[in-house]
Amino acid sequence: MKLHYKLAVIAASLAAGRLLFFLLLGNSATEPPPRREHGPALKVFQHVRGRLVISQPTAFRLLHRPVLNQQPRPSTKRRKKPASNRSPNEPVFRQHTWRREEWMHLAVVACGDRLEETMTMLKSVLLFSLNKIKFHIFAEDTLQPQFETSMILRDVDSLLYVDTDVLFLRPIDDAWHFLNLFNSTQLAAMAPEHEIPRIGWYSRFARHPYYGAAGVNSGVMLMNLTRIRNQLFKNSVIPTGLRWEELLYPLYNKYKNDITWGDQDLLNIIFHYNPEYLYVFPCQWNYRPDHCMYGSNCRGAEDQGVSILHGNRGVYHDDKQPAFKVMYEAIRDFPFEDNLFQSLYFPLQNNFLKTVHTLCGRLPQVFLKQIEQAMRKVYELRVIHVG
Known part of the structure; x- marks a missing residue:
């Protein structure tokens, strides 16, 4: 289904x-x-x-002015920007100004x-x-x-x-900006299924073609639909190219006895034959238990924090990976009318301390860095600038 x-x-x-x-x-x-x-x-x-x-x-309209010790508003005088400590592998987003x-x-x-x-x-x-x-x-x-x-x-x-x-731990706007990074042929973006091919699922078990060395995960997929509609895709069904809507079900019929992960396997087959059409997200944009449950293997998350958290394997609802469950329950239970720091971040920070004995919880900054930065950003935009 x-x-x-x-x-x-x-x-x-x-x-x-x-x-x-x-x-x-x-x-x-x-x-x-x-x-x-x-x-x-x-x-x-x-x-x-x-x-x-x-x-x-x-x-x-979602964020009320926080009840904090009153601080003077920051000066509007321009200050010299500090030197950037951005990782060389971090995407550089174009400056984006919201237009109605x-x-x-x-x-x-x-x-x-x-x-x-x-x-x-x-x-x-x-x-x-x-x-x-x-x-x-x-x-x-x-x-x-x-x-x-x-x-x-x-x-x-x-x-x-x-x-x-999936949970967004920073503005969705930042994920949307990856469209600006597509080259002239790329029409979709996904993250790798695994960072280490020798222990990845596709490289060990797949019985069908897959993208690259370890496959890609379809839990987060950014698409330029205009390009997809207009493109012919190389395939293993017929010698000539097929349009997307002509391709999906013939591929399914051909590989249905070999695929395990449904749509994700079909997407891997498609981009195996059309690798030039895919932009690959850094791993922190689709961070899953596989990135930490056997040891940390997403360097981008260690450096910059998780941008999009993907709680597959049912980890939001059991006790196998409490770090994921704590994040999910904090956002699920947060009242919209409350202050983000007082009712979301500080309780989340305290609850996360209970997970530091686990492999996924031993590096709190991986889970908390981006969500803290996002809260500060929205506070500045919605309270200081708008309030």
Whole structure:
């Protein structure tokens, strides 16, 4: 089921007949979430519905002025910028000025019991985002009343797809800026499945072609849909190129007995034959338990902190990787009307101390660095500049 809906995220952008479920405000006739989703998920759902499409940067109204010791406002006098300590491997983002007509597009597939995860992911986006966002939600019939309808993606130029178990620890705007780094042939971006090929899953177990030395992970995928629509893809089905919408199901039929991870395997097959079309994210933009549970193997996260946290393997809901669970529960339970530092960061910092005995929790800065920087950024923009 997940494979069908996840592929439809891209297929819907290419074929007029595919509907998506777009969160809109209003319509009190929608049914409440299932009983198991009452509590934090229901509160997030009710809040998110009313704050999806507004005429100014999405989260400017979400942060109240903090109750802190009053400090004098910083001087507006220009100061000499300190020397940059940026890692040579860190992408250099173009200076971006928000313009009212610009939109970022985020897509997610919500199947089965993923409502709470989906709402927590959306909450993490809203907490730190700066520009306007449209959310595109693909859902099963039982979840459609919560996500409402409807719109077609074929007029959308670019799209960021994420799994439901993803959390943004810095503004989504920064991920969106990777589009500026695409060269003339690149049309999508994903992170490696593993940093060390000799212990990676694809390099050891895959029975089908995959991208590069260790494959890529599809939990976070940035797409230039305009380029995807117009491109022919080399493939192992026929000698000539096929368009995206012509390629997916023939590949599935050919490799269905060999693939293990559904859509991710198909994407690996596609970019194995078309490597020039893929931009590779640094690992901190899709940070998973595999990056720390066998020892730290994401240098970018050690240097710069995690930008996007991907809690696959169900780690948000069990006790196998408490560092991931602490991050998830902190964002899930944070009240929108409270101060970010007092009600999110400081409790998160304290709870994280309980995880330092674990492999993933032994380097707190990996998990906390970016979220602290993001909070300071939104505080400066929304309180000092706007307040």
